[in-house]
Amino acid sequence: MSDIRLKKGHDIRIAGVPSKELVSGTSSTSIALIPIEFPSVKPKLLVKEGDAVTIGTPLFFDKVHPEIKFASPGGGTIQKIQFGARRKIERIIIALDKEESALTTEIFTNNSLVSLGKEKVIETILSANLWHLIRQRPFNKIACPEDNPKAIFVSGLNTAPLSVDLELALKGKEKEFQSGLDVLTNLTDGKTHLTLPKSSILAGMKNVDIHTISGAHPAGNVGIQIHHIDPINPHEVVWTVSAQHVVTIGKLFLSGVYDPSIVVSVGGPSVTSPEHISTRVGAPFTGLLENRIEEGKHRIIHGDVLTGQKASMRYYLGSYDTTLSVIPISYERPVLGWIRPGTSKNAYSLTKTFLSFGKSLFNFSTLQNGAERGLVPFEVWEDMLPMDILPNPLYRSILAKDVEEMEKLGIYECDPEDFALCSFACPSKIDVGNAIKQGLELMEKEG
Amino acid sequence: MKFLKKYFEKGGKLEYFFPIFEMVDTILFATDKQTKSGPHIRDNIDLKRAMTMVIIALIPAVIFGIINTGYQQAQALGIERGWIDNLFVGMGYFLPILIVSYAAGGFWEILFALVRKHEVDEGFFVTGLLIPLIVPATIPLWQVAVATSFGVVIGKMIFGGTGMNIFNPALTARAFLFFSYPGNISGDLVWIAGADGYSGATALSVSASQEGANAVSLLTEMTQFDYSWWNLFMGWVPGSIGETSALMILIGAAFLIVTKIGSWRIMTGSVIGLVGTSLLTNMFSDYSTNTMLSLTPHYHLVMGGFLFGTVFMATDPVTAAFTNRGRWIYGIMIGLLTVVIRSANPAYPEGTMLAILLMNAFSPLIDHFVVQGNIKRRVARYAK
Numbered sequence: 012m013s014d015i016r017l018k019k020g021h022d023i024r025i026a027g028v029p030s031k032e033l034v035s036g037t038s039s040t041s042i043a044l045i046p047i048e049f050p051s052v053k054p055k056l057l058v059k060e061g062d063a064v065t066i067g068t069p070l071f072f073d074k075v076h077p078e079i080k081f082a083s084p085g086g087g088t089i090q091k092i093q094f095g096a097r098r099k100i101e102r103i104i105i106a107l108d109k110e111e112s113a114l115t116t117e118i119f120t121n122n123s124l125v126s127l128g129k130e131k132v133i134e135t136i137l138s139a140n141l142w143h144l145i146r147q148r149p150f151n152k153i154a155c156p157e158d159n160p161k162a163i164f165v166s167g168l169n170t171a172p173l174s175v176d177l178e179l180a181l182k183g184k185e186k187e188f189q190s191g192l193d194v195l196t197n198l199t200d201g202k203t204h205l206t207l208p209k210s211s212i213l214a215g216m217k218n219v220d221i222h223t224i225s226g227a228h229p230a231g232n233v234g235i236q237i238h239h240i241d242p243i244n245p246h247e248v249v250w251t252v253s254a255q256h257v258v259t260i261g262k263l264f265l266s267g268v269y270d271p272s273i274v275v276s277v278g279g280p281s282v283t284s285p286e287h288i289s290t291r292v293g294a295p296f297t298g299l300l301e302n303r304i305e306e307g308k309h310r311i312i313h314g315d316v317l318t319g320q321k322a323s324m325r326y327y328l329g330s331y332d333t334t335l336s337v338i339p340i341s342y343e344r345p346v347l348g349w350i351r352p353g354t355s356k357n358a359y360s361l362t363k364t365f366l367s368f369g370k371s372l373f374n375f376s377t378l379q380n381g382a383e384r385g386l387v388p389f390e391v392w393e394d395m396l397p398m399d400i401l402p403n404p405l406y407r408s409i410l411a412k413d414v415e416e417m418e419k420l421g422i423y424e425c426d427p428e429d430f431a432l433c434s435f436a437c438p439s440k441i442d443v444g445n446a447i448k449q450g451l452e453l454m455e456k457e458g
Numbered sequence: 459m460k461f462l463k464k465y466f467e468k469g470g471k472l473e474y475f476f477p478i479f480e481m482v483d484t485i486l487f488a489t490d491k492q493t494k495s496g497p498h499i500r501d502n503i504d505l506k507r508a509m510t511m512v513i514i515a516l517i518p519a520v521i522f523g524i525i526n527t528g529y530q531q532a533q534a535l536g537i538e539r540g541w542i543d544n545l546f547v548g549m550g551y552f553l554p555i556l557i558v559s560y561a562a563g564g565f566w567e568i569l570f571a572l573v574r575k576h577e578v579d580e581g582f583f584v585t586g587l588l589i590p591l592i593v594p595a596t597i598p599l600w601q602v603a604v605a606t607s608f609g610v611v612i613g614k615m616i617f618g619g620t621g622m623n624i625f626n627p628a629l630t631a632r633a634f635l636f637f638s639y640p641g642n643i644s645g646d647l648v649w650i651a652g653a654d655g656y657s658g659a660t661a662l663s664v665s666a667s668q669e670g671a672n673a674v675s676l677l678t679e680m681t682q683f684d685y686s687w688w689n690l691f692m693g694w695v696p697g698s699i700g701e702t703s704a705l706m707i708l709i710g711a712a713f714l715i716v717t718k719i720g721s722w723r724i725m726t727g728s729v730i731g732l733v734g735t736s737l738l739t740n741m742f743s744d745y746s747t748n749t750m751l752s753l754t755p756h757y758h759l760v761m762g763g764f765l766f767g768t769v770f771m772a773t774d775p776v777t778a779a780f781t782n783r784g785r786w787i788y789g790i791m792i793g794l795l796t797v798v799i800r801s802a803n804p805a806y807p808e809g810t811m812l813a814i815l816l817m818n819a820f821s822p823l824i825d826h827f828v829v830q831g832n833i834k835r836r837v838a839r840y841a842k
Contacts, residue, residue, distance in 0.1 A: 023499070025499065242839065244836075244839065244840040245840065310498060312498055316497065316498045316499050317496075317497045317498075317499075318496070318497075319498065320495065321495065321498075336498070338498060338499060340492070341490075342490040342492075343490065344487035344488050344489070344490050345487065345488045346486065346487055346488075347485070347486065347487075347488075348484075348487065348488025348489075348506070348507070349485070349488070349504075349506035349507045349509075349510045349580075350507075350510055351488075353502065358502040359501065359502055360501050360502045360503045361501055361503070361718075362501075362503045362508075362717055362718045362719065363716055363717045363718055364503055364507055364508070364511050364717045364718075364719065365502060375499035376499070377492045377493050377498060377499075378490065378491070378492065378493070378500070379489070379491040379492060379493045379500050380488070380489075380500050380501065380502045380503070380504055381488075381489060381491070381500075381503070381504020381505065381506065381507075382484070382489050382491055382504070382577060384504075384505045384577075384579065384580075384620060384621065385579070385618070385619060385620040385621020385622060385776075386621045386776075387505060387508070387581075387620065387621055387775050387776055388775045388776070388780040389508065389718070389719065389721075389775050390718070390721060390723075390775075390782065390785075391718075393781075393782050399832065399835065400832075401781050401828070401829060401832050403780040403781060404780075404781065404825065404829045404832075419833045419836070419837075420829070420832070420833065420836075421832075421836055427496075431496065431497050432497075434496050434497045434500075435497040435499065435500055435501055436501045436503075437501075438501075438503045438504055438505050438507075438508045439505055439621070440500065440504065442495075442496040442497070444496050444497070445495070445496050
């Protein structure tokens with residue numbers, strides 16, 4: 012139990028904040044599972060076009076870890092398997108049946124969950140083909156079932172721009188959430204940590220260590236919380252599960268069925284009615300975004316505006332996606348941009364170099380607002396990173412590909428998402444988050 | 459600009475000169491570069507604007523420096539002149555230096571951009587303005603051109619350009635002048651423009667001029683110039699063009715700190731270093747004939763180039779330390795070394811330039827120790 016107060020970081024005041032009401036999404040006739048969203052996985056298909064599947068049927072497995080299979084998020088027939096360059100499996104699209112059936116696994120009573128034992132829990136999650144819900148740090152990839160994590164972390168708040176309000180998403184699911192936590196406690200000999208905001212509907216959770224955290228983004232990032240609660244040392248692994256997936260796991264153990272429902276937030280300056288939508292994993296973007304986007308050219312992003320990826324209307328909701336953001340594409344070129352005074356309408360900066368005062372929400376666009384330059388280290392990186400990590404020396408060690416130095420400087424504790432704000436604020440327009448990603452890839456390769 | 463773009467783009471007739479087109483184009487209109495991945499939205503600050511802020515912060519010192527150049531000449535010649543006339547007279551000395559500095563530096567910047575095929579960096583806008591401010595108004599223009607070229611090429615370009623240099627280019631240029639042509643940048647004869655042969659010692663040389671005396675009383679006894687603390691603070695004294703007025707520099711410092719472009723850690727650290735060290739030397743001044751030891755901190759602060767160097771040159775983020783703790787140490791060391799050099803070397807009392815250049819060289823070492831501290835903390839946690 013600790014109380015973490017962060018002074019660094021920033022909550023970007025982007026327009027199009029999702030309203031605090033939960034609406035149900037339109038039901039769709041097809042959904043998809045997206046193998047490329049698991050970069051650590053070498054997928055091998057278990058189904059072919061035309062096969063009938065139920066919710067929970069494994070669609071493919073990982074060649075490196077054949078025991079890890081991936082559940083179908085819906086029941087119906089395999090409509091199409093889309094391949095990308097070098098026959099990478101991009102999407103498995105499933106035409107849904109009216110009445111979907113589901114794969115069933117063992118059912119447990121609520122009281123027995125805390126004492127199931129590690130093996131039983133792993134076996135059940137693997138047999139439900141949902142192991143990918145459990146991820147590990149460092150490297151932020153699917154956990155390896157043979158590992159012995161020193162702790163398990165669940166973040167009970169989202170602070171990323173336009174992200175899902177977990178208080179809203181988890182309301183009425185406290186019981187399943189508790190069951191999910193009970194299950195997870197079996198997986199580690201160490202502690203299971205749940206980090207919450209100052210007041211939370213989850214404050215009464217049992218069998219876990221509850222921590223409170225306050226401060227701006229990235230306070231909700233699980234990596235920041237790990238750093239302050241029980242930091243990762245070399246050769247150590249911790250596991251993380253996102254809060255909504257804790258509910259999924261809880262439901263699985265109580266009912267024996269995979270419930271793919273999930274709450275996503277849709278927001279951004281281009282969204283006419285930014286909302287929280289109750290939908291399901293794999294839902295097509297058309298159903299989520301249609302009639303919600305203003306006229307004009309826009310960039311659709313799956314994920315939040317800081318860490319998400321470019322997408323389009325033809326995309327489907329990924330297994331980890333809970334935020335969809337839409338921002339306008341702008342090619343506007345202000346006259347004499349380097350000296351214009353700027354107002355709160357047309358300039359947003361963490362520096363005080365514009366005459367933009369007030370706290371109004373800002374209509375961000377895809378403009379980079381400058382070209383990339385050599386690194387001029389103003390103090391912005393340090394101000395955006397609430398960790399005992401030295402961003403500048405770490406960045407330089409990554410550029411130098413100095414694996415030893417990177418490890419010493421704590422790269423195992425880092426994840427690109429924690430550095431996204433540094434990239435946002437950098438006057439030299441350097442993407443630090445991407446550098447961290449490359450550094451971690453190098454560590455994994457050399458490791 | 460769109461109609462011109464096709465000539466400069468790949469395959470166009472003037473393809474080779476794209477960096478020049480790009481420079482003019484983005485000076486007129488902000489770039490429309492798009493985010494690719496990672497953060498899809500970005501802060502509105504870019505390096506162009508950051509550098510512009512430094513230039514804005516320099517404006518009070520520039521205007522005051524120009525007027526003061528005219529004023530000092532009028533004083534030396536014994537004529538009465540209003541401040542507007544002083545401004546025009548001062549312009550006559552300042553503008554040629556500025557133009558030569560921008561022309562020489564701009565030439566090298568663009569040449570390197572063309573050869574290396576990258577965009578023209580905006581860092582030189584600041585360097586080109588700093589150089590005229592840290593030389594006396596009497597400086598021969600050819601020396602400005604040579605020094606600027608040295609500062610830009612040796613001080614910056616050979617390391618790879620913006621972000622890679624070890625020494626502040628403007629200070630490199632000044633150091634070059636100081637060691638190559640000391641007669642034109644130090645001594646008693648160079649500080650008043652347009653009054654040939656007029657000898658006037660700067661406040662720093664006055665306070666070091668006699669052994670076994672008290673520096674502050676030497677300053678107050680000076681009759682040729684008003685070297686009272688208040689006048690030194692206001693800046694109506696001879697010196698390099700931009701460095702004399704503590705007040706104007708402090709206005710610039712406040713602007714840099716508020717906009718978050720200048721590091722308050724470095725500035726504060728360096729003032730702490732200077733005050734602390736001069737208090738220490740004051741304690742020893744009774745036991746030594748070195749008059750500089752008796753100079754009190756508040757005089758140290760307003761004399762010579764200390765404030766100008768601290769606010770506009772020590773804070774250059776590229777050549778300073780790049781960890782927050784390192785920035786403190788770096789600042790404190792600059793203040794400390796300034797006093798040490800001023801006191802230990804009465805022949806050349808100005809110490810700020812050398813202090814900053816020296817700490818530029820040592821900033822990677824400072825960072826090394828800060829990094830080691832961070833690593834040790836991590837290892838200690840690991841060993842537990």
